[in-house]
Amino acid sequence: MNTYDVVVIGAGVIGSSVAFHLQKLGAKSVLVLDRATIGAGTTSQSSGILRTHYSVKENVELARKSWAVFNDFAAYLGDDEASCGIVKSGYMIVAADGDKVEPLRESLEQQKSQGIPLELLSAQQAHELMPIARFDDAALIGFEPEAGFADAYLTATSFARAARRGGVTIRENVTVNRLLIENGRVRGVSTSAGDFAASMVVSTQNIWTPELAGWTGATLPVSPERHAVLALECEGAAYTYTMPVFKDLASPGMLYCRSYGGNQMLVSEGTAGEKLDTADIEQGDISMDYVVEVGAQVAERFPAYEAAGIASSWTGVYDVTPDWNPVLGALPGIEGLVVGYGFSGHGFKLSPTVGKVLAQAALGLPTDVSLTPYSVERFATGALLTGKYGVGAVS
């Protein structure tokens, strides 16, 4: 068959969430295309953090709704065997005296007003939750219990499996060469496996979005940035699954960390990374000097980790937009094109709801969350969704 109601370009966690929701919302003939295999792009590199803490309130809404899905994944997918690999460890965020305290306070209050269960902790309480960390420098500590981390690749493949069960066709190893556009309307896609007709295309192309810009002539600001992630092992100071995901606004690199395998610490900087010239998810070099530098920041908060061993390290790439927030919704100037890109390193936690709202937008249904703030036009009008913490993925 060569004609579909909707074609989705990209089968990462966002694209497979879109596909799942399309069939759930009643779309009958949906085709998903990926140049490689499901989740093989930036999805497989995700650290998998799930939290609702954001300084941008619209993101809190997307995150909160998504959390409800992660928390009840099998039921949501209607598949007893589906799993997103969730570890509900909670999320703790700390600021020391300085320019991050007020933004943190405001963001926490904003979250509270949106009904997110959270507490402000004393240093003592924080230490009880996270005995391996010190908090004597902490000016403000926030904690949300409804948070943790999960497995992005597993989530993507679960969404894909459920989508297939609902009749969606997913074709891997198919490269889209261009959109077929006639008189400002999308007519379909031209691919390495032939042409497919469709009146609606959803693009979830992540760092490959510049290809879409080329096909449409639209201006779609996005830049690939590579970030290094370390797994540290420290005997006697294991980072267990009961310890929360941690965000250290006091560290120069705004580190985030979580348990890895129940004993190691996965840690990465939450600031700008290495800008790449091309969309490329290959592993980058992580120099020993960099490891030492991040290690020193970790040791400030987790004293025992001064002697930690580097168990492993890898890099992941973010699709970064000027305000570190995604572009969602119909692309103006072209009929029949909906986009979801630019998640800037925090897309996985939003994927269930983003998939739903993009599917709704594609089917002409009202969206659960307003997409107006996420429009690509904001870059021209200046209505940026800038986070309060400066550049970084907690926006």
Next chain:
Amino acid sequence: MSTLVIADHDGARLRAATLNTIGAARQLNAPVHVLVAGHDARGAADAASRIEGVDRVVLVDASHLADGLAENVAAQVLMLAPSHTHVLFPATASGKNVAPRVAAKLDASQISDVIAIHGADTFDRPIYAGNAIATVQCDDAIKVLTIRTTAFDAAPLSDACAPVDTKEAVAGTLRARFVRREMAVSERPELTSARIVVSGGRGMGSAENFALLDPLAQKLGAAVGASRAAVDAGFAPNDWQVGQTGKIVAPQLYIAVGISGAIQHLAGMKDAKVIVAVNKDAEAPIFSVADYGLVGDLFEAVPQLVKGL
């Protein structure tokens, strides 16, 4: 031009790998001589003389050659190598152990794991775990090769009998000695030369569960292999490992049970003639190389397969 094939044998018999190496040697279109170096190795020498394409067998029999010490075998090879243009070893543990010593003494750039021969000086070999194939050209007067046995057909038996010459052994080294062997005891065929291999992965779940593959292997007369993940998890012993850093196999039939298909594993089995995958994850990478893929519960499928064969 003439080729010297270094036989891999156990004294009484030639190992299958030697037959494939002779098969490779014949592609050089030059006389093929087989060196059988060992102790009480007359049986192997006679076997070699009855292989098609062998023009001459040289038997070097001495007690210090009983255990295949690289220093000692290499010395025998070096005695004969200068009168040949090519020296071929099977890429077995033994061949890989000995060949470079010979190459060094001949100042030759050994070509390891040859999978194709294009004339006297040009050969194909896999690099990067078989993710790329390099064609290399060698100008050495004597070329030393190790042969990936799965890439060449075994030379058949001949009606004729080649002459067997005996030669006195070069003295052995005083700086290495064999202590003991700890062979795995098994009625199964050897993994690298088995016609059928049944392999288990992490999906088997435990060492006890791995035994579920035994009736299947038994029924098929197959060898049992394992993925690195299964070995690392303690489900299977080390010498069952198939993969880039384990054994390379190319059986007629490879059945991967509960194996996801990591690239390192694929490197070890992707040249099998027919690949079957049984896995409950429809998206497991193994299915991209499998000729026949069965998505399902291996704990049901394997017993069913035993019944249905």
Next chain:
Amino acid sequence: MKVMAAVKRVVDYNVKVRVKADGSGVEMTNVKMSMNPFDEIAVEAATRLKEGGHASEVIAVTCGPAQTTETLRTALAIGADRGVLIQTDAELQPLAVAKLLKAAVEREQPRLVILGKQAIDDDAGQTGQLLAALLDWPQATFASHIEMGADTATVTREVDGGLEVIQVVLPAIVTTDLRLNEPRYVTLPNIMKAKKKPIDTLSPADLGVDPSPRLKTLKVVEPAARKAGVRVSDVAALVDKLKNEAKVI
């Protein structure tokens, strides 16, 4: 006694290499490089020998371009005391490396040299044995266990069909197999300490060795793709295909 560990900088084992379209080789620009995994095992083995009192000093040696010092630094962070870089931009093949290492061995006089059994880029598996022959030293390859004596090493080797144990008189060459050990995680303090450990840089000319490659690579291609397979719905269908279509049973 001194122990020398030879290490190689290779494309990281997690990278899926891409063959260049023009067939001249494998894409190497901007590709992540790391120490050959078998060589990590070699450095770990050497370090354990030192920690166990069998060795007084561990020297890590490598051949390659200037950036290879990063690899030496990793070896120093694992536990080597000193590093030696034989610096060259030449394409290095095993025989040339063995000759360079022989010269380094003659300089340093170690009683034991430990190398990885193969490098995961060229998969040649020769250098240890070549070096042994050039030095006229005994070899114990594919080691899964090493027991040191006063003047000997008793090595368990992984061979087809099981294990064998041999004993070699020092000085000797050992090449590592996967199960010899699990390399320790490099610690942050040791990375810092490694910065202060000395690295000597030599050239092949210093050692009187010509590193030029002798095998000529005519082309590099991707392996032939397999024909696409099919899904079978159940075991009965599978058995049918194997019997009647593939004819393998």
